[in-house]
Amino acid sequence: MSLNKEQVKEIAQLAKLSINDSEIEQSTIELNNILSLMAELGKIDTDHVEPMAHPLEMSQRLREDVVSEADLSEEFQAIAPKTGKQHFLVPTVIE
Template sequence: MSLDHKKVKEIAYLARLNIEDTDIEQATAELNNILSLMDKLGEIDTGDSEPMAHPLKMSQRLREDKVSEDDLFEEFQAIAPKTGKGHFLVPTVIE
């Protein structure tokens, strides 16, 4: 796949990028180089490769999931200006 100047301008517009007319030639060449690389990567046979969650053979250390704070729900509900059935009511009009 190869892009021309018109296509690059359309892509720049859609991506909300301001590419000056003096830079269109360079941007077109760079995008075509990227697309060429993607085509080469697509030709690689990866059928025997196992999917990896991480590029290194290591597990992710996670902290133990435990409650570290008290449940203050009732106290917060008590001082709220308006509450519903277990939730806070937000006024639609600022008084």
Template sequence: MSLDKSDVEKIAHLARLAIDESTIPDYARDLNNILNLVEQMSAVNTDAVSPMAHPLDAHQRLREDVVSETDQRELFQSIAPKTDAGVYLVPQVIE
């Protein structure tokens, strides 16, 4: 796939980008390089590759799930402008 001047102008319009007429060939070349790289990557057989969340098979160290603060809900709700049944009431902004 090869992008030409009209393709670059359309992409710039859709992305709401203002680009100079003189830089369009550079953008076309760069976008074509990106698309060619994507085509090359799509051609690689990845059937034997298992999906990974991280390339280093690292394990995240987790801390104990313990309560570290006291419950101050009543204190915080006592200074709130409006509360009801344990929740904060705020003005409606979307109808």
């Protein structure tokens, strides 16, 4: 499997990264080089192998339903790039 420039653009859009036309050539080559490294996995028979999403064979621990967090909104708002009255602001979204 190898990617063409159009696909690379689509992936970039999906990942919310912009790639300009001067970078696209180089990016496509690099990504294809990396993907060719992955092709090696095709050699291994994994038909009866369970995927391993996690190194630990543990179950999810459940937290008691208790409110433990204080209101730190002032501190959080202080580090935000753009805020209004207690809101985070982004350019108007048209729905």
